[in-house]
Amino acid sequence: MSTTYNVIGTRPVRHDGADKVTGRALYGADLQLARMIQGAILRSPHAHARILRIDTSKAEALPGVYAVVTAADFPPAPADKIVDFGEGDTPLSSLRGNILASGKVLYSGHAVAAVAAVNAHVAAEAAALIEVDYEPLPCVLTAPEAMAPGAPILHEEFANGNVADQIRYEMGDLAAGFAQATLIVERELDTATVHQGYIEPQNATAFWSSDGRIHIWCSTQGSFVARDATAAVLDVPVSQVKVTPMEIGGGFGGKINVYLEPVAALLSKKAGRPVKLVMSRRDVFTGTGPTPGSRVRVKIGVNDAGKITAAQSWLAYEAGAYPGAMVVPGAMTVFACYDIENVLIEGFDVVVNKPSTAAYRAPGAPNSALATETVLDEIAEKLGIDPLELRLRNAAKEGTRRADGPRYKRIGCVEVLEAMKASPHYNAPLPGPHCGRGVAIGFWFNAGLPSSATLSVNADGTVNLIEGSTDIGGSRTSLSMQAAEVLGLRAEDIHPTVVDTDSVGYTGVTGGSRTTFSTGLAVHDAAQMVVEQMKARAARLWAVEAVEFANGVFSANGQSLTFAELAAQLGSTGGPVSCSATVNPKGVGGSIAGLIIDVKVDPETGKTDVLRVTSVQDAGKAIHPAYVEGQMQGGTAQGIGWALNEEYFMDNSGDMRNGSYLDYRMPTALDLPMIETVIVEVPNPGHPFGVRGVGEANIVPPLAACANAIYRATGKRLNRVPMNPATILGL
Amino acid sequence: MSAKVQVQTTINNEPVEFLCEPRQSLLECLRDVVGLTGTKEGCGDGNCGSCTVKLGDRIVTSCLVLGVEANGESITTVEGLAHGNTLHPLQKAFLEHAALQCGICTPGFLIAADALLQKHPQPTEEQTRFWLANNLCRCTGYDKIIRAVQAAATEITTTKSNGAAQ
Structure with a gap:
């Protein structure tokens, strides 16, 4: 039985739409403040080198320069201090080290110093005047090489060379499982480092006021995380920092980490003025976090009935310069779509001399799904089973246990596979020779994390929504629609505003496919509180005990008032109604996506x-x-770019040779056809409207689906992504 | 710092004079000197199309044009597409077809699409994709952008033919 909704499921124009099509919307780089000056960052030309000396005197002497900073300008803090701002424990030295290098540079593009000057041109001239003496060291660029004996070591203090972390998930009896198999296929696949490719470069403006407060304006997926990370790096209390999130021009996970914010703050403190930093496109490629390159082995055994009896995976992900390669989610998702009794998964987080990696849409999952889904394609072919049918015979269901522990609540794996099978596309013939069709599926989580929202009723019957989730692709509207549904209003009756960190309760990042789910839950709860308070006002007005509320109308004993009519009487019935909710949902959702x-x-x-x-x-x-x-179309397009063309092309010295959009070629309008979509709706039991976050799972299947399609077109099973002409021709 | 140069232009049908350094790009002049920040910078080397503006009768990536080169020229930016509070049919179509997510590439797409429709009032999907291949979008996969441009083309053509019929 499906619930009938008035607002949910409709397609209203987004609330921030008019500002964004007329050029009025203010993104980070658009900010202009009185007395504002601009900065530039000096970056390392070496992938691995010891910093022997930094001399900033010539830069400081250049007319128009206000301040120069290096890592020496970070306030003193204990060398072994650990910070935690909701992302797990991180050594302060690593957090600071990636923002301004100290002691060693660990990748080409690593920030070394920064300048603030009267304008960006003078700042760039001054940065070029900073003298840095380096002692170049041998570099290592891939996980397998970094794990080999004798590899150059990035962090001498690590216990296991370049392996920063290892994980192991085990379930059942692997040997017995493989013994039951009548067919075993094992493959090893490599993926290259790729970038999120958001069109808006990172930017941050900071003003360190004489009263000690630090105001940051930036493009971030999480204003509170940016606040907390900036405070940690600067070793000040979080309440000393206020982050105002500007409009954000894409992120896909890459705008969670801070790069510029603490640097702009340090420059501002020295200069006594607001300082704006904006990255160049090359800075974005070489100085921010791409997603890890990887090597993944997958071995799967099946019986004659096409039931998987055992599965094993070995994953080595390149963290870049500092630990955190997303190998944990890669390992958690490698077999997440399937119900398998006997499993062993081993993952390695390996540091290499590349930019420190960051999240990128379902981080870690496309890499591992590539291996699983191509092995399954090969098994389906060898068994003579339709590839979707093979997956259906093994699909994860409610109650299926993943090797990393959790059992699924209701998930839509079978429903997605059935929808793929039933789609017009899957049942259409291929157009001709050299063509192939590939399929794959993938799983991604829905993060919970805290979210807050406030709803205030206006006397004209509209409602103001204050929230802290930065809006990266229409979440003002998806949140407003949930409020409107509860309140019996239209989407356009809700006025949403994303506010700074002083003005709303703590809200986690716009990431992890969580905003419409988790902040939506906060909005839903606040809206229910509004309804209860409004009912109490109506009860007072009519001198009754109980008031009904349905479809935007309050009623009791034959009397009724619309939401707007009652809103107009709030002043005379006790004053304004304003309700806030903060949620912290756990154990939620998860989404399956498939691609043909x-x-x-x-x-x-x-x-x-x-x-x-x-x-x-x-x-x-x-x-x-x-x-x-x-979301589905965007994730698919990114996945196709990742599969077919995108990669960091590094030379042997670790220099990125394609650090521009001309050479790091992302899909253009001409490279893609229309992207058909089929939305499957298997309600999430953890959300009142059944919402599952949809931002990420869609990027998981494309790598494998492309590989499988290329196999069907060419007869070649490729072992490397990107599957560009050179890979396909074996050059 | 070099001496500033006076530049006389017409921007969005209004005369605009500004002073700029010879090394400043037209994009920088529009954003930092004139204060029209609707035009965006995504790459600074002409490859993303976010800074597309109309200069005279052609479209350019304004990061590759010097401000001084605009002297005597007429420029249209995203701020000049709407007539007062009435959105251009392309702007309306982008909203109705959900053709933007983050919105950073949208100004460039709108200017480029406007030039497309002036040259090809009813472009095919292939023509639309070819014309817009200089504008990168990382959010949408282009599907809804292409549909919005084609819907706007139909809207403009229909409005014109209705006007002609009356």
Whole structure:
């Protein structure tokens, strides 16, 4: 039985739309403040080197320069201090080390010093005047090389060389499982380092006031995380920092970490003025976190019935310069779509001389799903079973246990596979020779994390919504729609505003596919509180005990008032109504996505053309279906770029040779066809409307789906992503 | 710092004079000197299209044009697309078709699409994709952008033919 909604499931124009199509919306780099000056960052040309000396005197002497900072300007803190701002324990030295290098540089592009000057041109000139003496050291660029004996060591203090962390998930009896198998397939696949590719470069403006407060304006996925990380790096209390999130021009996980915020603050403290820092595109590629390159082995055994009897995986992910390669989620998701009794998963977090990696849409999962989903494709072919049917025979269901521990609540794996099988695309013939069709599925979590919201009723019957989730792709509207549904109003009756960290309760990042789910829950709860308070006002007005509320109308004993009519009488019935809610949901959701893709591979050039694409995803309940489709289409496009073309092309010295959009070529409008979408709705039991976060799972299947399609088109099982012409032709 | 140069332009149908250094790009002049921050910088080397503006009768990536080169020229930016509070059909179509997510590439797409529709009032999907291939979007996968541009083309053509019929 499906619930009938008035607002949820419709497609209203987004609340911030008019500002964004007219150029009025203010993004971080658009900020202008009185007396503001601009900065530039000096970055390391070496992938691995000891810093022997930094001389900033010439830069400081250049007319127009206000301040120069290096790591020596961080306030003193104990060398072994550990900080935790909700992302787990991190040594302060690592957090600071990636922001301004101290002692050693660990990748080409590593920030070494920063300048603030009258304008960005003078700042760049001054940065070039800073003299740094380096002692170059041998570098290591891939996980397998970094794990080998004798590899150059990045962090001498680590106990296990370049292996920063190891994890192991084990379930059942692996040997017995493989003994039951009648077919075992094992493959090893490598993926290259790729970047989120958000179009807006990182930026931050800071003003360190004479009263000690630090005000930051920046482009961030999480204003509170930016606040807490900045405070930790600067060793000040969190309440000393206020972060005002500006509009954000894409993030995909890459705008959670702080890079510029503490540097702008240090410069501002020295200069006594607001300082704006904006990265160049090359800085974004070389100085911010891409997603890890990886090597993943997967071995799967099946019996004659196509039931998986055992599965094993070994994963080594490149963390970049500092630990945190997302190998844990990679390992948690490698077999997450399947019900398997006997499993062993081993993961390695390996530091290499590349930029310190960051989250990128379902971080870690596309890498591992690539291996699993291509092995399953090979098994399906060898068994003569339809590849979706093979997956259906093994699909995870409610109660299925993952090797890392949890049992699923209700999930939509079977429903997604059935929708793929039933889609017009899957049942259409391929258009001709050199064409192939590939399928794959993938799982990604929904993070819970805290969220806060405040609703205030206006006398004209509209409602102001104050929230702390930075809006990266329409969440003002998906949240407003949930408030409107509860209040019996229209989406346009809600006026949402994303506010600074002083003005709303703690709210976690816009990431982990959590905003529409978790902040939505806070909005829902606040709206219910509004309804209860409004009912009490009506009860007072009518001198009755109980008041009903349905479809935006309060009623009792034959009397009724619309929401707007009652809102107009709040002043005379006790004053304004304003309700806040903070939630911290646990053990929630998770989304399955699937992809069907047709490609044509030119046998002479090795170029792959994408002919037709269908993305299928379980949204639980699609609040605004157009923006759910948008997430599916966007994740699919990114995944196709990752699969077919994108990579950090590093030379042997660790220098990125393609650090521009011309050479790091992301898909253009001409590279893609329309992206068909099928929204599956298997409600999430952890949300009142059944919402599952949809931001990420859609990027998990494309790598494997492309690999499988290329195999069907060429007969070649490739072991490396990107599957560009050189890989396909074996050059 | 070098001496500033006086530049006379028409921006969004209004005369605008400004002073800039010879090394400043037109993009920098629009954003930091004139204060029109609707035009965005994504790469600074002409490859993302976010800074696309109309200069005279052609579209350019304004990061690759010097401010001084705009002397005597007429410029249209995203701020000049709407007529007062009436949105351009492309702006309306982008909203109705959910053709933006983060919105940073939107100004460039709107200017480029406006030029497309002036050259090809009813572009095919292929023509639309080819024309807009200079504008990168990382959020949408382009699907809804292409649909919005084609819907706006139909809207503009229909409005014109209705006007002609009356």
